[in-house]
């Protein structure tokens with residue numbers, strides 16, 4: 124593992140410049156320490172103070188943390204708010220004409236929306252939802268391209284207390300179906316197509332496929348935004364056009380005040396079993412997490428042009444496109460396309476065109492751009508940038524240095540932010556005006572976040588030793604439960620074996636160096652991180668065995684230069700062992716199959732065939748051996764418990 128070795132050898136330190144420190148919201152280590160001390164002294168009082176400072180309360184809370192039924196923690200639970208009010212209305216008296224969103228389409232068209240305009244759009248759609256009998260507590264699935272309308276759809280739901288569940292536009296009809304059914308959605312909001320990198324991908328047709336798979340009677344309305352104008356199947360009265368319903372509704376919509384704990388959204392993510400988990404977030408606690416991190420980690424200034432490149436289909440797009448930047452009143456970029464179209468300098472060109480100050484992206488994007496044109500950023504000015512950010516997977520020091528030198532011109536701190544769908548907002552990340560950076564480390568926890576590394580029984584390990592990453596005390600933006608599955612929530616995140624279920628178990632391994640800095644090593648469960656996307660190995664295995672040709676399948680990850688991890692599948696076919704001439708065809712067929720079952724992001728990089736899989740005498744697949752085979756390394760592990768050692772040779776040669 125080149126990445127881990129280079130991380131372990133990393134000793135460079137990059138303090139922020141005096142100019143950056145001087146202007147920073149949290150300026151210098153003493154400011155940071157002061158916040159941490161306040162949180163240490165009384166973490167509830169600390170969070171209450173932040174909640175009063177950042178959120179506009181319709182009804183102020185009197186209770187801070189309700190921990191009477193752990194791990195079902197509640198924050199500010201007798202308070203009332205509306206998240207959309209906090210993101211939009213609050214700015215109408217102070218900065219209605221400030222640009223909220225600068226949108227750039229795939230082919231370069233630029234559209235701007237002010238806070239006033241965004242508010243009007245959101246109110247109109249919220250009113251339209253109401254006329255379709257959608258109200259507080261109902262669920263709406265959003266399957267949209269990365270455009271202003273996706274944000275409008277999410278905010279419109281929030282405005283009337285409707286729980287949204289966004290499904291990434293790259294997921295297949297089957298994945299979409301599974302999420303629609305689990306959520307019991309009353310409506311789906313979609314578009315005719317999405318356009319990325321010059322290519323058109325059907326969305327409405329995929330929604331129709333999903334709705335035809337059964338058990339979807341709950342869906343009474345499908346709202347279709349016209350993106351490309353292509354012909355789509357249309358089935359009124361269920362199907363309605365976005366532009367038509369928006370014509371008939373007013374631009375004012377009273378926000379529906381909800382309890383602080385009212386679910387704002389669910390978002391499905393992969394776990395170690397086959398079925399994706401519906402992570403459920405609260406309204407107030409979640410919003411607070413996004414706002415404090417905008418202030419602390421992104422060091423937000425009113426003059427910033429903020430750009431988070433994540434799609435709203437992922438948690439990063441929820442927290443740092445739809446909610447955090449709007450709540451804090453920022454101007455942000457939304458980009459429909461991909462970094463390499465029509466040329467690999469698109470990101471850098473856009474940073475110059477829109478004078479972006481804060482640029483937040485994923486290591487996988489950085490690595491692919493290095494590959495396509497390592498010196499390309501030199502052709503651009505990039506002088507507007509003042510802060511860079513990274514999220515989604517460990518960033519290898521080589522990519523970090525390139526980002527720092529070539530993009531940030533050794534001027535801009537990089538905030539490497541560790542967090543998860545479940546944590547809702549940043550957990551471990553540098554406050555850039557306060558902490559020196561080390562390439563590859565996400566540095567120290569945010570004030571009020573009590574992160575630690577423990578052994579299997581929950582005891583903290585000494586500095587330098589690896590272990591499980593946990594968060595010891597509740598925090599406002601944390602997951603509340605798994606949608607309709609409280610038992611799974613408890614078992615997955617607060618297992619009894621680890622400190623009696625007191626700690627939030629992240630599912631990552633990590634260690635801390637002599638200064639206490641955190642270094643994330645990767646997942647400890649059967650979850651892969653492919654190009655920053657979380658995928659369960661069991662999910663991909665279930666998809667493979669659903670193919671009529673496949674008898675058995677095991678999926679493991681292998682380090683990959685650009686993607687971080689690549690998916691390798693070991694497959695046993697039902698019939699005879701495939702002949703050489705048939706292998707390519709079957710591999711193509713299975714890859715396409717997985718794309719249809721889950722989505723193109725889950726396509727295995729490599730498929731190897733065997734007559735069997737390496738198993739213990741009790742029939743358990745020995746995955747650690749498969750991981751070694753996938754990396755083409757010599758097997759040095761003990762294979763004495765293996766039922767069928769000869770299979771290793773066959774699988775080694777199988778590609």
Ligand code: PRX
Nearest residue numbers: 514515516517539540541542543544643657
């Ligand atoms: O393994 C960690 C990795 O991504 C996982 C969370 O994935 P997801 O819920 O999809 O959220 C991604 C965006 C927040 C974590 O368990 N991860 C995320 N950020 C980092 C990271 N690993 C190392 N460094 C990071 N900065």
